Amino acid sequence: MKKIININLSSRLIPIEDSAYEILRQYLDSLRRYFAKEEGAEEIVGDIESRIAEIFQEKIRKGAHCITDEDVQAIKASMGTPEQFVEEDGNTADSRQRTASEPFAPFIRPRKRFYRDPDGKVLGGVCSGLGAYFNVDPLVFRIIFAIGAVMWGGGILLYFILWFATPEAVTAAEKLEMRGERVDVNNIKAAVQEEMNSFRSRMERMGDDVRNFSEGRGKQFGRDAGSAIEGFFRGLANVIAYIAKGFFLFLAVVMLFVLVVGLIMSAVFSAVLIPVKDLLLDNGVQTMLFWPALALLVGIPILSLVAFLVRKMAGIKQQNRYAGYTLGFFWLLGVFFSVWLVVSLARDFNTRYKETETLSITQPSQGRLIVKKAESVLELDDVNLFDGNLRVVDDTVIIDDINIRVLKSETDSFAVEVVRSARGRTVAQAKAYTRLINVNMQQTDSVLYIPSGISIPRNSKYRNQQITVVIRVPVGKHILIDREVRYHYNFIRNWREEWWDDHYDWDENRQIDIRMTPGGWERTDQLEKKKEEAPAPADTANPRNEYRYRGPARQQEQNTTPIDDSSNKEAAADKKSIAMAVVSFLFLNPFKTLDPSSSQ
Structure with a gap:
């Protein structure tokens, strides 16, 4: 029975027999004596100890209970002893080495392991x-x-x-x-x-x-x-520059990855983007400039970034300045083409033309006109962009840009006008685009149906085509605005005639009843609220009673007009907050309030 002890060999805990430990200690001492006069003796012996500890630990991990005398002898034969270094007969030493190291053959034979090389590294080795x-x-x-x-x-x-x-x-x-x-x-x-x-x-x-x-x-x-001082600060500057270079190199890699992914996504969705290009650009200079401008403006930076990363990874420090000049020239050419394209496209929106058409409608019974959104007959769109605001179906382009304006009628009858407008490079061109706008207004009894969008031919160009539906209401008569109408269309109104698309402004029928007064249109429930909130007469007997607390005000009853409810498919719109309504009103079409023609 042999005694087993635990030793710390090169920071590794190794269980070893007592006799084997003595053999190992004598072997390491002989190596220290042999390398005592060599340069780097401590480093040599330390690396040998680390290698021996690694082999022992691997053997323990494979199932051995401890290190025995035979294991240490095998290590000595494998690594070599000082006596073997001075022997002249190399064949005899090799024979003994192969015989003694047989138990450690899986561990001591020459093998390759993958490490990062710190001596020849450029980035990480x-x-x-x-x-x-x-x-x-x-x-x-x-x-x-x-x-x-x-x-x-x-x-x-x-x-x-x-x-x-x-x-x-x-x-x-x-x-x-x-x-x-x-x-x-x-x-x-x-x-x-x-x-x-x-x-x-x-x-x-x-x-x-x-x-x-x-x-x-x-x-x-x-x-x-x-x-020396200058060199110190230059070295400090080099360190800072090295850190900045590493950061920008990482940023360049990220940008390259994003650009490559963007190009792949652009190629995948090119079938969707090409119809948009055809709607905006004409078939002449603009189409001819589009592809060169896009290729040079986006492709040159990508090509330069790829070349930079290849030079860094390959360790190439020499740069070809003529190649840089050439790439810079072509990129500036792409910028020139892009500016030319933008200026040419902006000129196509230079002039606005509009024309007004008065529709013939049937006067509603009971002096109440109901405005609803017509159901869309288009179930499948070839192209659907900007959350449905632009749709392409077969040979037709559907544009969701319809405004509604409620004004006071000068007569005792309801009237509906459709104001078509479009932009163009010249008045004649804007007029031609305006004449191509098609809008289908329908009326059933007292209900006026407004289409979900206007249509233009697919071979036409988008030049901010839109319509404004002007509804003129006689004084004393009513108009019911369906909530789906308020959610889908843009309303042009005066600031004093405001009503918001929030939960509290809508009754159970999801409609708002508006009555035209001599001073403009107002909501019916707001008129009733004003009557209920009229100030009480002052108490002349005791003036202080005028300021006394009189209890909570009587809550206003909800106005439930027995009108057919609209479709419930927009029920989620009930949860829109007041803040979202304000944002949608202010920013949905900000230029309409600046257009003098919108007030006519």
């Missing part, structure tokens, strides 16, 4: 680590990641995943494993001494600089001190 693992130039992997980032954007994500998931090769043993070299005492010694020589050369260069500085003349001390 992933590509240089892959190059060392596959024995390929790291430039190949940098180009592959750059192409992956440009083509589908996943190269960036894969690079960052490998960056954070892969450890960095820090010790000499890890760097040997990264290159697939055998991890033994000689190779560890060579790797550590190579690092020490590299560090020593850097320190020698630094020492030469210090010596040259100290051997300078006294009269140059001030100038050298100034240069």
